[in-house]
Structure formats: structure tokens, C-alpha cells
Amino acid sequence: xxxxxxxxxxxxxxxxxxxxxxxxxxxxxxxxxxxxxxxxxxxxxxxxxxxxxxxxxxxxxxxxxxxxxxxxxxxxxxxxxxxxxxxxxxxxxxxxxxxxxxxxxxxxxxxxxxxxxxxxxxxxxxxxxxxxxxxxxxxxxxxxxxxxxxxxxxxxxxxxxxxxxxxxxxxxxxxxxxxxxxxxxxxxxxxxxxxxxxxxxxxxxxxxxxxxxxxxxxxxxxxxxxxxxxxxxxxxxxxxxxxxxxxxxxxxxxxxxxxxxxxxxxxxxxxx
Numbered sequence: 001x002x003x004x005x006x007x008x009x010x011x012x013x014x015x016x017x018x019x020x021x022x023x024x025x026x027x028x029x030x031x032x033x034x035x036x037x038x039x040x041x042x043x044x045x046x047x048x049x050x051x052x053x054x055x056x057x058x059x060x061x062x063x064x065x066x067x068x069x070x071x072x073x074x075x076x077x078x079x080x081x082x083x084x085x086x087x088x089x090x091x092x093x094x095x096x097x098x099x100x101x102x103x104x105x106x107x108x109x110x111x112x113x114x115x116x117x118x119x120x121x122x123x124x125x126x127x128x129x130x131x132x133x134x135x136x137x138x139x140x141x142x143x144x145x146x147x148x149x150x151x152x153x154x155x156x157x158x159x160x161x162x163x164x165x166x167x168x169x170x171x172x173x174x175x176x177x178x179x180x181x182x183x184x185x186x187x188x189x190x191x192x193x194x195x196x197x198x199x200x201x202x203x204x205x206x207x208x209x210x211x212x213x214x215x216x217x218x219x220x221x222x223x224x225x226x227x228x229x230x231x232x233x234x235x236x237x238x239x240x241x242x243x244x245x246x247x248x249x250x251x252x253x254x255x256x257x258x259x260x261x262x263x264x265x266x267x268x269x270x271x272x
Contacts, residue, residue, distance in 0.1 A: 063083065156170070
């Protein structure tokens with residue numbers, strides 16, 4: 001599907017989920033509107049998930065290769081660092097672990113999250129930033145979901161690979177249907193299920209961490225020692241440190257500050 005057609009479909013979904021959108025035609029059935037709303041969301045979500053660029057396909061293939069025996073493993077920080085190391089060995093030198101955090105604001109409690117960032121440069125030296133989340137689908141799970149909401153979450157991949165625009169579209173659609181699902185069950189929308197909170201997971205200020213080789217293979221759910229380096233906030237100064245005379249090397253990491261809050265604000269799509 002072309003990008004123009006996809007944008008038209010997404011606009012259709014956006015028009016449906018706008019709270020101010022009301023029908024002036026009294027003969028228009030609200031039940032039909034709800035049905036069309038769900039079908040539109042499901043259709044565009046399927047198109048978004050199925051549509052991948054060559055860069056996304058290549059990265060996903062590498063991730064699945066490394067994760068094929070760890071799909072059921074607990075998605076710990078150690079496992080994510082292990083995957084970062086494997087991807088760097090595969091030639092993805094612009095990969096790092098991103099740890100986001102955000103303060104409490106009106107209607108949005110404080111929180112933190114982790115995902116993997118991959119920056120790929122093409123032959124023209126243009127940079128493409130991809131978000132990799134190995135625990136993606138579970139972030140949208142609800143207790144007692146309606147069948148409509150479950151159909152949408154069943155469409156989601158367990159592992160997400162895509163750019164920020166694609167991710168934001170998915171968040172918008174799922175948050176809209178989550179609100180409907182909770183209301184249909186007679187439940188209030190908790191703060192951690194609002195679009196603001198969900199977007200904060202991936203679009204808040206973050207620390208970038210680049211681990212070096214672990215002292216031994218990362219086990220399933222085990223905490224492993226890592227040896228690394230710290231990067232200053234402007235990436236100019238590198239200082240390496242590792243303990244000597246000990247049986248295991250203590251973990252240190254590349255740490256860098258990155259501000260994505262402006263991107264988050266620009267991308268916010270009104271769901272509530």
C-alpha cells in the first residue's frame with residue numbers, strides 16, 4: 001500500500017476517534033459508527049504492521065535469529081544488553097539500549113521504560129532511526145478485554161521494529177480502542193493506559209547505553225556482569241574503566257543523554 005493511501009486510512013481512523021466528532025444526522029446509527037470505527041482501526045493497524053521497509057526487514061531478521069531460543073525468556077535489561085552486543089557484531093554499530101524516564105504531570109504518573117534504538121546510515125550517509133522493542137505486545141494488554149480490543153492486540157507483533165511515526169500510529173489506535181474496551185466493561189481508564197503515558201515510554205528523554213562484551217554468555221533471566229565505557233553528554237569524552245584482580249568484571253556502560261521530548265510533543269495524536 002502506498003504511503004498516500006495509508007495516510008488517508010489513518011486520517012479516517014483519526015476522524016473516528018476524535019471525541020468531538022459527532023454525527024449531525026439523527027438517523028445515523030451509533031452502533032454502525034462503532035462497527036465502522038473498529039473495522040477501520042483493524043484495517044489500518046494490519047496495514048501498518050504488515051508494511052516494512054528493507055531496513056526493517058533486515059533488522060527484524062537478525063533479531064529473530066538471536067531471539068529464537070529466548071522468545072519465552074523474561075525480557076530483562078541483561079537480555080536487551082545481550083541483544084545489543086549481538087546486533088553490533090552483526091554490523092549494526094548504531095545500536096544501543098535506551099532507558100526513558102519521565103516525571104509526574106497532570107493525568108500522567110511518573111515512569112520509566114527500556115527499548116533498543118538502532119540508527120542505520122545509508123550510502124548517502126543519511127541516518128534512519130528505528131525503534132526495536134522485544135516486549136512490545138505485552139505493553140498493550142488489558143484485563144478483561146473486549147473482543148474488538150483483543151482482535152487489535154492479536155494483530156500486534158511480539159517484537160516491534162519500526163520508526164517513530166509507525167509506532168505513534170499504533171499507539172493512537174490501540175489507546176483509542178483500549179478506552180472503549182475499558183468503558184464497555186464499566187471500568188475507568190487508568191493513567192497508565194492513556195496515550196500520554198504510553199507515548200512517554202518511547203518518546204521521553206532517555207539515556208543511551210552501549211554495553212561491551214559480557215564476561216560470559218547471558219542466561220535466561222540471569223544478571224550478567226558487563227564491561228563498558230561512559231560517554232559524556234556531548235559524546236566528546238570517553239573514559240574506560242574495568243576492575244583488575246577480580247574474578248568478574250564490574251559492569252559499566254556507555255551512557256549518553258538524549259532529548260526526545262520535542263519529538264514526542266510534535267507527534268502526539270489526540271485519543272482522549
